[in-house]
Amino acid sequence: MPPTDRFSGEETFAATPEKLFTTLTDLKALAGSMPDVQSSEVVDDRTVRAVVRPGFSFLRGTMKVTVTLTDSEAPRRAVMRTSASGIGVGMEIEAKMTIEPHEGGRASRLLWEAAVLERKGLMSAVPSSLIQAAAEKTIRDGWTSLRKRVEG
Numbered sequence: 001m002p003p004t005d006r007f008s009g010e011e012t013f014a015a016t017p018e019k020l021f022t023t024l025t026d027l028k029a030l031a032g033s034m035p036d037v038q039s040s041e042v043v044d045d046r047t048v049r050a051v052v053r054p055g056f057s058f059l060r061g062t063m064k065v066t067v068t069l070t071d072s073e074a075p076r077r078a079v080m081r082t083s084a085s086g087i088g089v090g091m092e093i094e095a096k097m098t099i100e101p102h103e104g105g106r107a108s109r110l111l112w113e114a115a116v117l118e119r120k121g122l123m124s125a126v127p128s129s130l131i132q133a134a135a136e137k138t139i140r141d142g143w144t145s146l147r148k149r150v151e152g
Helices: 017-024 025-033 128-151
Strands: 003-013 037-044 046-050 065-072 077-086 088-101 109-120
Touching: 003 128, 017 109, 017 128, 025 037, 025 046, 025 065, 065 109, 109 128
Parallel strands: none
Antiparallel strands: 003 109, 037 046, 046 065, 065 077, 077 088, 088 109
């Protein structure tokens, strides 16, 4: 099934590619900085689980979220797969991130793309425009959080 929703962009960070990669793939820190996180647990060095309570009008209650680092090549590339499920809803998302040196290696350019691979249950009935708006806010907040951690 082709992705139903795609997102992509570019971010620049005042940090070396090595520092950005290390921060980006630190799953314990990632779980702690997820929006609306209620609890989290690092399962292993490639997997973290969390319970979140999203504040979106079309999505109430809690969701169980699992983020898995499915592929990586330090300090250049990382691929993460996110599975989220709640009562009557579910989503599968894949994010691919490529890090390039910027400003002579003193900074980094992060090229990213994400795709909603599957929407389950009631999520399949939510209009793409609502998913798009919610995702854009979550993505903005995520980059702001990462920027604080990496540029500190």
